[in-house]
Amino acid sequence: MTMAKGARTGLRALAGLLALVLAPAADAGPGNGIRLGGSAARLHPYLELEGRYDSNLVFTEEGEQEAGFILHVRPGLTLASPSERAAVDFRAHLDWAQYLGESSDLSRLFGDAALSVGLNRRGSLGLELTDVFRRSSSTRNLTLGYAVVSNTNDLRVSVPFRPGGGAFVTTLTGGWRLETFEPFVKGNLCEGGAPECDADQAAQLDYSDVTGGLDLRWKFLPKTAAVLQGEYWRRLPSDPDAGLELSGYRGWAGVAGLFSAHLAGTLRGGYGSASLSPGSISTWLANAEVEWIPLETASVKAGYLHDLGADPGAAGAYTSHRGYADARALLAARYTVQLVASYERRAYQGVRVVEAADLLTVTPSVDVELARWLTAGAGVSYSRRTSELAAGTRPLPGYAYSKTEAFLRVRGTY
Amino acid sequence: MNLRHALIGLLVAPVLTRGAPAAVAQPGTPPQVTTIAPASRPGPAVRMTPDAASQIPDAKKVQLAEESVETIRKTVDRVAGRSDEARRERDVGKLNCLNAQLTQMRGLAKVATQASEALVDAVGKKDAATANTQFARVVIAADKVTRMSGEADVCLGQLVFLMDGRTSVEVEQPQGLPGRDVTQRDPPPKPLATPPVVRPLAASRYY
Numbered sequence: 150m151t152m153a154k155g156a157r158t159g160l161r162a163l164a165g166l167l168a169l170v171l172a173p174a175a176d177a178g179p180g181n182g183i184r185l186g187g188s189a190a191r192l193h194p195y196l197e198l199e200g201r202y203d204s205n206l207v208f209t210e211e212g213e214q215e216a217g218f219i220l221h222v223r224p225g226l227t228l229a230s231p232s233e234r235a236a237v238d239f240r241a242h243l244d245w246a247q248y249l250g251e252s253s254d255l256s257r258l259f260g261d262a263a264l265s266v267g268l269n270r271r272g273s274l275g276l277e278l279t280d281v282f283r284r285s286s287s288t289r290n291l292t293l294g295y296a297v298v299s300n301t302n303d304l305r306v307s308v309p310f311r312p313g314g315g316a317f318v319t320t321l322t323g324g325w326r327l328e329t330f331e332p333f334v335k336g337n338l339c340e341g342g343a344p345e346c347d348a349d350q351a352a353q354l355d356y357s358d359v360t361g362g363l364d365l366r367w368k369f370l371p372k373t374a375a376v377l378q379g380e381y382w383r384r385l386p387s388d389p390d391a392g393l394e395l396s397g398y399r400g401w402a403g404v405a406g407l408f409s410a411h412l413a414g415t416l417r418g419g420y421g422s423a424s425l426s427p428g429s430i431s432t433w434l435a436n437a438e439v440e441w442i443p444l445e446t447a448s449v450k451a452g453y454l455h456d457l458g459a460d461p462g463a464a465g466a467y468t469s470h471r472g473y474a475d476a477r478a479l480l481a482a483r484y485t486v487q488l489v490a491s492y493e494r495r496a497y498q499g500v501r502v503v504e505a506a507d508l509l510t511v512t513p514s515v516d517v518e519l520a521r522w523l524t525a526g527a528g529v530s531y532s533r534r535t536s537e538l539a540a541g542t543r544p545l546p547g548y549a550y551s552k553t554e555a556f557l558r559v560r561g562t563y
Numbered sequence: 564m565n566l567r568h569a570l571i572g573l574l575v576a577p578v579l580t581r582g583a584p585a586a587v588a589q590p591g592t593p594p595q596v597t598t599i600a601p602a603s604r605p606g607p608a609v610r611m612t613p614d615a616a617s618q619i620p621d622a623k624k625v626q627l628a629e630e631s632v633e634t635i636r637k638t639v640d641r642v643a644g645r646s647d648e649a650r651r652e653r654d655v656g657k658l659n660c661l662n663a664q665l666t667q668m669r670g671l672a673k674v675a676t677q678a679s680e681a682l683v684d685a686v687g688k689k690d691a692a693t694a695n696t697q698f699a700r701v702v703i704a705a706d707k708v709t710r711m712s713g714e715a716d717v718c719l720g721q722l723v724f725l726m727d728g729r730t731s732v733e734v735e736q737p738q739g740l741p742g743r744d745v746t747q748r749d750p751p752p753k754p755l756a757t758p759p760v761v762r763p764l765a766a767s768r769y770y
Contacts, residue, residue, distance in 0.1 A: 207760040214759070255760055287755035295761040336763040348761075366746065374746040406746040415748045436750055454750045473751055491754045508754050534756060547758030 179563045180522030190230035190237070195562040197223040197242070205552035207252055214546070218249040221558075225261075236267040246286070255333065257298060260284045277307045286333070290354070291495060291506035291534070292460045294545025295338060297351045298331040307364075320364040322380075328461065329355040329387075339543045345502050346543050353391035354461040359383050373406035376417065384459055393499060395459050395466060397423030399434060414439040421457045423466040430498045432457055432468045447478035458495075465499020485516040487528075501539040503548065509533045522562050530554040611702040616695040621686045624698045628679045631705035635672045638708050642668060642715045660718035664711045671711075675704035 182193040199221040206217035225242025241262035248255040261283050268276040281303045288299040307322040332348035339346030362380035369375060378401040386392025403417030419434035438452030451474045459466040473491040480486060490511040497503055514528025536548040616624065642665050649658040678700035685693035 205759045208762060210762050210764055212764055252760070285755075287757045289753045289755060291756055293758065296758045333760045334762055338761050338763055368746060372745050376746075405748045413745045413748070415750075438748065438750065440745075452750060458753070471750075471754075475751070491751070493754055508756055510754055532756070534758065546761050550759055552757075552759065 179561075180520070182563065185228075185230075189232065190228065193227045193562050195225055195227070195242075195560055197221070197225065197558060197560040199223070199556055199558035201554055201556040203552060203554050205550055206248075207255070208546045214550075215252075217252050220247045220249060221245070222247070233271050234269060236265075236270060238265040239263070244285075257286070257333075258284075259286065259298075273311050273313075275309045275311070277309065278305070280304045288330075290330075290460045290462075291508060291536075292462055292497070292503050293351065294345060294543070294547035295348055295351075296333040296547065297348075298333060299328060300331070301326065301328045303327075316368045318364075318366040318368075320366070322360070322362040322364060324358070324360040324362075326358040326360075327356075330461075338545060346545065350391065353388040355387035356392055356461045357385045357387070359385065368406075370406070372413075373404065373408070375402075375404050377402050378417075378419075386461065392462050393425060393459075393465055395423055395425060397421060397457065397459075397466070399457075401434060401436070403436070411442050412439065413442060415452070423457055423459060425465055425499050428499065430457065430466050430468065444478075446480075449476040450474065460495075460497070463499070463502065465497060465501075467495040467497045469493055469495045483518045487515070488513045502542050503536050504539050505537040506548075507533075507535045523559070524562070525557075525559045527557045528555070530556070611699055611706075613692075613695040613699045616698045616702075617691065619698070621691075621694060624694060625683060625686060628682050628698055628701040631701050632672075632675050632679045635668075635675050635705055635708045638712045639665070639668050639672050642712060645715065645719065657718055661715055664715040664718070668708050668711050668715075671704040671708050675701050675708075678704065 182191040184190070185192055201219045201221065202216070203219065204216045205214055206219075207215050209215055222245045223242045225240065228237065228239040230237040239262075242260065244259040244261065246257050246259055247253070263281045264279065266276075266278045282301070284298065284300045286296060286298060288297055290297075290299075303324070303326045305322065305324040307320050309318055309320040311318050330351040332351045335349055337347050337349075360380055360382040362378065365377040367375045378399075380399045382397055382399075384393070384395035386394060399419060399421040401417045401419035403415065403419075405415040405417070407413045415436055415438040417434075417436040420431070421434050422429060422431040433455065434457070435455040436452065438450065440448055440450040442448045452472070454471045454473070455469070456471070457466060457468050471491060471493040475487075475489050477485065477487040488511075490509075492509045493507070495506045497505065510530065510532045512528060512530040514526060516524055516526035518524050531551070531553050533551040534547075534549060538544060538548060542548075619627070642661060646658060646661040646665055649661055678697045682694055682697040682701065685691075685697055
């Protein structure tokens with residue numbers, strides 16, 4: 150009954166969105182944005198509505214899987230000020246996620262913002278600064294068995310040095326990533342108070358990652374470069390009792406760029422290590438990727454990555470295998486067809502809650518530019534998560550699930 | 564007919580198309596017709612002939628002529644500024660277009676200045692016929708300069724850029740296109756998981 154009510158509400162929301170899509174576009178001339186200060190800077194406010202069906206939205210008090218609908222309302226803006234001396238790009242939006250039906254108490258405000266500043270991009274010495282903030286119900290952490298709200302702020306600064314014509318580029322980089330967590334639903338999810346079941350403990354998983362790196366890039370052909378990269382990183386948990394303090398490094402060497410007129414790719418190998426307390430893990434690193442670019446407006450990419458990393462909490466560091474694919478094409482200057490897929494398997498070290506985790510995601514979508522100011526998109530996203538739990542870990546639903554999401558969105562841009 | 568009636572008659576006269584070539588007075592030809600429509604003073608256009616000019620008092624003629632010459636000077640300066648910007652931008656097409664208008668406008672400005680001076684002399688000598696003719700020359704020149712100013716604006720391509728006259732080319736790259744610097748090829752970021760929300764179970768249903 151509840152499901153039927155939610156479905157009806159969701160269908161009505163989707164029908165409303167569809168009606169908005171099919172409505173005749175007003176010829177008011179929006180889409181050109183607001184020109185700022187007589188310069189090349191242009192501001193585009195926009196409003197996006199998205200209706201999303203989730204086949205596995207919530208596990209009820211009775212332990213039953215329940216589907217649901219979410220209506221996203223996203224007011225936002227983009228600002229672009231291209232310049233050789235100082236280029237600025239900024240985009241931000243708020244995202245009110247209204248859960249429909251019985252799950253309306255899960256409604257939240259999310260958001261996303263990204264600032265990019267580039268100074269002297271054609272000079273011999275430049276500066277690049279990017280800061281990305283994201284508040285979302287999605288997380289990179291695969292050691293949790295329940296949903297959380299993740300707040301991340303990723304700050305990166307790089308100083309590229311391009312003497313001469315820029316054939317040899319030396320780049321110093323530094324970064325600081327902060328991630329905090331909030332439980333979606335408070336309370337203990339299991340009997341006996343196991344730590345992995347206490348949603349309130351999610352807030353103790355907050356951490357900071359600081360990184361420093363050096364990137365050497367020699368373009369021995371105009372669009373092909375030999376690369377040598379090194380990076381040191383350190384994990385600083387906000388609560389030392391809840392998370393491990395980690396540090397590690399990575400070293401890469403290889404080539405990247407165009408291999409032929411329509412074939413690009415990456416071939417890198419390296420070595421990485423992470424120090425735990427106690428212990429350490431070391432592993433080889435590899436990144437092989439090939440991209441076919443038959444047209445300026447179409448590309449097909451597939452790749453493989455073997456890397457190491459660390460999830461917050463006591464799970465410690467992991468090694469991972471990841472395969473990914475990305476195909477996209479712009480058709481008739483209006484239709485963007487895209488397929489994104491990835492599969493990752495992580496094998497955890499250290500104090501284990503999860504011994505291994507797998508995540509498969511496949512998302513085909515299409516976007517249509519109905520008018521200069523109006524775009525619409527639709528797609529389906531399938532994801533499947535499996536886990537190999539350590540002995541004694543409670544099998545929360547978030548450790549193994551699959552879900553299908555279907556979405557329809559409309560964006561009007563001034 | 565008093566002055567007010569004469570001016571009203573001039574104002575309500577049909578307005579000729581602005582693009583129509585304004586004839587120059589020649590002996591033995593019918594009275595020439597032109598309009599007054601300074602760019603800086605939008606409003607009703609005025610058809611001007613030497614006969615019509617005779618209805619305007621001399622002092623008013625001198626005042627209107629001086630205003631027209633000033634308007635011509637400002638218009639020529641504005642187009643000259645656009646020409647300089649086109650030269651700095653090295654936009655040959657725009658520069659040639661603007662210069663073609665500017666050359667004629669400067670000639671007309673010279674004609675108008677000379678006619679305005681001759682008008683003042685004629686008024687001083689009480690030579691009404693010469694004053695009317697010179698006044699009509701000033702008005703004709705102002706009309707032509709105004710029209711050419713509009714044609715010079717067309718040289719700029721789009722009227723939206725009239726504020727600064729500079730050519731602005733905007734290229735909006737659709738989202739989702741392949742990246743341009745193909746040597747910067749970092750792998751995609753780590754995948755994101757959106758696990759289902761798990762509500763605390765009823766007492767007898769723990770995991």
